[in-house]
Amino acid sequence: MNDEIPGVTQSEAERLSLIRYQLIGIGDALTAPPPVNTLAINLMQDVVEATFAAVGDRVRASVPARADFDKLFDAVAAKVGGQDEIVGLRAAAMALNNARVGFKHHGNQVPDSTLRRHHDVTQTLVRELVTTGFGIDLESVSMLLFVQHPKVREFIETAESSHRVNDLSRALTYLRAAFNLTIDDYCDRKSVDGWRSVFDIEPSGASAQHSDGLGIGKLTNGLKEWMKALDERSRLAAIGVDLSRYAYFDAVAPTTIPMHHAGRGPYVRVRFEDVTDEHYRASHSFVVDTAVRLAATDYNLRTVRVNRRNPDGYDPEFRSEEYLEQGRRNAEFRKQREAVAETNID
Template sequence: MELHQVVLCRALYAEAETYLARNDGVHVGLTVSIAQDAVELFLRAAMKDRPVPGRKIADDFISCMDYIDAAANQDENMYVPFRAKLIELNKARVNFKHYGLIPDKADARRLLGYVGDFFDVAAKRFFDVEFSDLSVVDLVTSTAVRTRLKDAERSLQEEDLEKVFGYSAEAVDVATGELVALLSRRSSRWPLSSSMRFDDAGARFVRDIEGYVDNVAAASERMTIMLALAVNINDLVRFESVVPVMHCMAGGHYKWDRMQDASALTISDAAFAVDFATKFALAVQGRMPHSD
């Protein structure tokens, strides 16, 4: 079963949703283009999963649907669903890619809705899985980040919201730290307390200064990375407003401090936090020269 490809489709679909949240025409066009790529990847996975003897694997989008319908052997329950809507999607993608015609944002939103409907039906029809159950987290190669995202997903299923927010925030912090570690080999920004002698009061003062500067520098690095990765600012603001503050303790363990009232936070906020953290982890991963 080509299930790994279907998980990639889930990642592409999520990426298309991200582009739609941006306000310029190019990203609206990319929404349609990436959504079409996700559908075509799915169709090719379905073709590999049920080959037609003596028939060549199709090259173009429409022929992919023809191939799958032929493999159904007149069983309409195994035809490609929403065919007409997918053809409309493909036409919009061709217009953007080949002729530079940018779709209206409302049209792009409608087409992306068609793609969501397609995946909901087609994933069950061809692979006997619920598309919403597929986890993009499985594409994250960093063990430390993936483990935390898995913990966040499991907590979401259990509706333990504070753990969802905490593990999601940890995942973002760890992913950020891995990228910062790659960019900077400094073991300490202000190694004064280890290189100079102070009395107890002086040592505490210097360590406090070091901690303050380190926190400011870390926040600056974090924001620089967010901007470099083109993270949606509105999403970042929402994420920061729902997750607790992270304090990394000795040994890599985290302490969570809830600075704001969490009583109004909902399961929707928790699902958003996991989604944001996952997309961020994949964005960081895409900039890494290697993974563990």
């Protein structure tokens, strides 16, 4: 999956991908209220050391076993040629390390303004190290290396490309598609009878429609909707999805309704109009985290559901050639009917 990064091995790409994850985790930790956000200082030092270690392995730097941070810094900096962009940050990097030691071993809290300064140093140092040691931009390393399903990766990449051109609605729509496929694929492959997933709790036949003249039908349909929602939340909780983050994602991302025609993707319904970059970034992080977590704990049971949806059916823009041809025939038929109707009027 790292073919677009010449000279970087798969294991190196995965290592750099984890470093990108760590940087995002730091940003999330910094949003916590003081003094809880002081925990971010540990994450900052961890990612700096992880990057020095990755670059050190790459350039074969001679680093003593269990070396102190200053020794690690100097050994790697010397091996990459003493680049000013790295050596010039040595004092700031030592200050970061001292702040981490003060908090970890002595409980010294770090003021919010100082945390922000250390965060800037961390971001700059990590990116400079990757550029110098690997000859690439850290942003060129995919964060999707640990997402196993190729169609899920494709949907997330489509979301990322839409985000780059500021089409946030389309970006969130494809994040929804990626999430839905991730969950359904995980659950559908865990069936005993081939019809129900072991994570389903909705009673068999609960989707049947009921109506009568006494108003009981409305009550029954309302109960059905409640059971469906309960089934969904229970399923997500059972497989380890963070329901708090899911509630946020579910509120801002468009919903999709599967269509009965297998030749087209789902119908998209936008419920939240004023989406922002913050909504996208939080949703992207949640969807990728979910896909990676499920891939790490995945397994199969005896069989899979026989009626599972084709992955293309999750793509909101998917239209099969058969479906398009049927649409063309329908349009031609309507055109002929209109022509006949006009002839009859004349």
